[in-house]
Amino acid sequence: MYKHLFFDLDHTLWDFDRNSAESITELFETFRLVDLGIPSAEEFSRHFVTINRQLWADYDKNLIEHSYIRQHRFPLVFQALGVDESAVHADLNTEYLRILPRKPHLLESAREVLDYLKEKGYVMHIITNGFAEIQAIKMDSAEIAHYFTHVVTSENANAKKPNPLVFQYAMEISGTNAQESLMIGDNYEADIMGAKGVNLDTVFYNPQGLLVDDQPTYDIRHWKELIAIL
Numbered sequence: 001m002y003k004h005l006f007f008d009l010d011h012t013l014w015d016f017d018r019n020s021a022e023s024i025t026e027l028f029e030t031f032r033l034v035d036l037g038i039p040s041a042e043e044f045s046r047h048f049v050t051i052n053r054q055l056w057a058d059y060d061k062n063l064i065e066h067s068y069i070r071q072h073r074f075p076l077v078f079q080a081l082g083v084d085e086s087a088v089h090a091d092l093n094t095e096y097l098r099i100l101p102r103k104p105h106l107l108e109s110a111r112e113v114l115d116y117l118k119e120k121g122y123v124m125h126i127i128t129n130g131f132a133e134i135q136a137i138k139m140d141s142a143e144i145a146h147y148f149t150h151v152v153t154s155e156n157a158n159a160k161k162p163n164p165l166v167f168q169y170a171m172e173i174s175g176t177n178a179q180e181s182l183m184i185g186d187n188y189e190a191d192i193m194g195a196k197g198v199n200l201d202t203v204f205y206n207p208q209g210l211l212v213d214d215q216p217t218y219d220i221r222h223w224k225e226l227i228a229i230l
Contacts, residue, residue, distance in 0.1 A: 002201070002230065004176040005117065006167075007148075008185030009128045012205050013110045014138050019103030020052075021045050026099055027092055037083045047080045048073070060129060060161065060190050070097070101137035106144070109223040114147045116227055125150040127170050127183070129160045129190065150174055161187070162194025171198075182217075184226070192216045203229065 010016040027033070028041040038044050055069045055076075074089045074096075117124060124147050128135050132153040139145040150173055154160035157169040171181060184203040185191025192202045193214065203226065204216035218229050 001180075002182045003123060003180040004171075004174055004182070005122050005124045005230075006127050006152075006170055006181060006183045006195075006200075007124065008161075008187065008191050008205075009126050009135055009138065010130055011186045012184065012191075013106055013114075013144065014142055015105040015107045017049070018105045019100060020049070022103055022105075023096055023099040024048050027095060030095070031088055031092060033088075036085045036088070038078075038081055043081070044077070047077045051076045051080065056129075060187070066131060097134060101134045102141045103138075104142045106142055107223065111144070113223045113226055114144065117230060118147055120230065122230065123174070123176075124148050125152065125170060125174055127152045127161065127166060127185075127191075129154050132156070161190035162197065164194065164197045167195055167198045167200060182230075188212050188216075 007013055024045040025041040028038070028044050033044060034040075052069075052073050055064065055073055058064045059066065059069060070093055074092045075086065078085060078089070114124070126135070126139070126148050128151070130153065132155050135151065135153065136145075139148070139151070150170065152166065152170040152173070154166065157166040159165035159169065161167075167183070171177060178199045181200055182203060183191060183195035183200045184205060186205045188204060188210065192204050195202045196214070196216075201217040203218045203220060204212070205223075206219050207221050209221060220226060220229075
């Protein structure tokens with residue numbers, strides 16, 4: 001039924017939480033943040049995860065630009081921790097963007113499923129709202145770039161999920177249509193509702209079992225469940 005599979009990258013295939021936590025811990029140690037009044041790497045990471053996730057949610061809703069995330073996430077983390085030290089913010093962000101995409105960890109069984117799908121002959125692509133240059137490094141570091149024919153970013157599509165234009169653009173450059181395509185992602189609003197807006201069937205990668213109002217075509221908790229579908 002399906003010939004083309006479109007995947008989100010972060011939190012869907014690439015284990016953003018694990019890779020980011022490792023990067024944040026390295027920053028805490030390299031920049032000796034304990035000397036600035038941040039009590040632990042765990043506390044630093046906890047605040048970073050909360051703030052970074054909210055900033056990306058705001059970005060998906062067109063409330064802020066990419067540049068705002070880069071400029072403000074570490075100042076906001078320091079503010080939340082009650083630490084008044086601005087001299088290291090820019091360097092922290094630069095080093096974070098250098099370290100993070102070079103982390104290789106994928107979510108459990110993701111590579112096994114990609115191998116299965118490639119062997120079955122599916123044509124696979126990425127649709128991501130992430131920075132183009134950063135996403136390319138992530139895919140190379142995780143050794144998954146060879147699975148995908150096209151990588152569609154908000155930059156080359158001139159739109160970002162959940163805007164229907166990004167999905168239409170992805171199908172156009174892939175030479176396919178909604179009837180032959182399936183969108184797979186973890187973000188209900190951006191990936192699932194966005195894809196449904198152009199009549200794409202969807203797989204909601206939903207390991208936490210979130211309840212949603214408008215059901216996707218398929219709802220999976222673990223990657224191996226995709227094998228039963230495809």
